[in-house]
Amino acid sequence: MILQTFNLSKRFGNRWAVKNLNLSVEKGQIFGFLGPNGAGKSTTIRVLLNLIRPTNGSFELLSKNVKDHGQKIYSNIGALVEKPDFYLYLSAEQNLRILGALGGDIPPDRIKEVLEIVKLADRAKDKVRNFSHGMNQRLGIAQALLSYPELIILDEPTSGLDPQGIKEVRDLIVTLAQEQEITVFLSSHQLHEIEQTCTHMAIIDNGALVVQGGVEELLRETDFYVTEVIVDQPERACDLLKLERWIRKVSIAENVVKVQIPAKERPQLTEFLVRNHFAVYSVVPRTSLEDYYLSLLKTKEAE
């Protein structure tokens, strides 16, 4: 296990921000840590990064207990907690030089290298105070990559970014995991982000773990995974789709056909409708986290 927590708990006053959390992340995974705002994601990440002390429980990073190995353990871990804040009066390069120097022995070329990875090489000499939020976010990822990490922990890395910035960061995360074999642990409150980026995920709510496992397996188990389709003959479309084996469930409401399929089968759905001479006006994935929670809660209640 590259990251593991054992009944990890953190209490602020009378409120448990995290309670008996047991997470397991294996090497090579892109692990999504999902939960609504205030669920305890950032607190968990801060505990994992030694920014705050757990009230109870323990954790291991890179199969080592932090209590035994101390701060040295973080030389192989990159992190970005919430929005990245740098020394505004210093340039991107100077910021990275400071953080790199405190991260062990990093070759001088590494700064240029990570700035190129996040496409900020041409702005290396610019003061950070002149950077946009998206550039700051990319610089945050650059600093997380400085010390050739085996694991990077990212707390809401796409928060506050425009659609283009979100896409860039997501692509970057996938590239890092696939090409550099870095295990990624990222938190988000957006289910579709986890769906598009992660291989595994855990859901946390009110500080407690709701569920964890492979993304596809978990999503398949629920009823939330719906694509809304508007076509010219919704009744006929619904009847036809019901006959298809690769579609789990189809229903119709107010002339909108609701199809339950994984995201990767959406193109197939569109193709099917066009092939059957429907005029397709829209195909909209409805991936609401709240719906997912409700479905999980329903499942739990039923059990």
Place this chain on the structure above:
Amino acid sequence: MRLFLRAAYFEVLKIFSRLRTYIGFATIAVLIPLIMFLVRKYGFEVQDQTLRSLGNSFLFVGSLVNGLLVSYYLMNVLWVHFPFFIVLVAGDIMAGEGAAGTFRILLTRPVTRFQIITAKFFATFFYTLTIVFFLGLLSIGAGMLIVGGGDLFVFDKGILILAQSEALYRFLLAYMLAVVVQMVVASLTFLFSTITSNGIGPIIGTYAVLAVFFILSVLKINALDVIRPYLFTSYFDVFFAPFSDPIPWSEILHKVGYLLCYIFGFYIISTVIFLRKDITT
């Protein structure tokens, strides 16, 4: 150790990359030569005051006013005014990181909190040392250049006339002691800076403590004698001690010992707080 030295180097770099650091240097650089020019032009007033008290007993030929005498008088700014330049920087060194959120990134590196806070304390000391000696060098240098050199004439339980070379040696000692005094102020501000994430709080807090301590130190009420030994301001006059003859080494050592205890105490408290602190900003 290597990580600590790197951390200390970068803390110094951070301090000297900020505009506020140069406020003190710029003020001193403008004010001291200006005062020297004014003294050169209107400096007789100082001489008259000095002479008035001694005129009945001595006959003075020539001018007693020189750059060293003015520098000696200027050392009075070290009591209340000069600490502002210290708290301005020391107040922000920990709180600034908390307010800006940079601790979140800094503390996820393999450097320990103990190394970080010690590096910051060292950087605060380096700044204090630099600015105190900048004041000293500029005031003596500009004084000798603009007003002129010569023997230093000071009062110490009577009249003390120090030859220029001896006076320069005494000034060196005095400014070294001034560094210790200013480090007490710096370490108190550092402590406040560790507690809060607001850059203004430590400045106000330190000046509030200084004001209360100064009041308690100067009030001539016998009952306050009990607490005076515990007020660090009671030992702040140590930087004037080298201008006595002979130099009261035991008194200096005694006062410096107390002041070092305060510096170390404030540093230890700051460290304990920081090691236990949850970084939630």
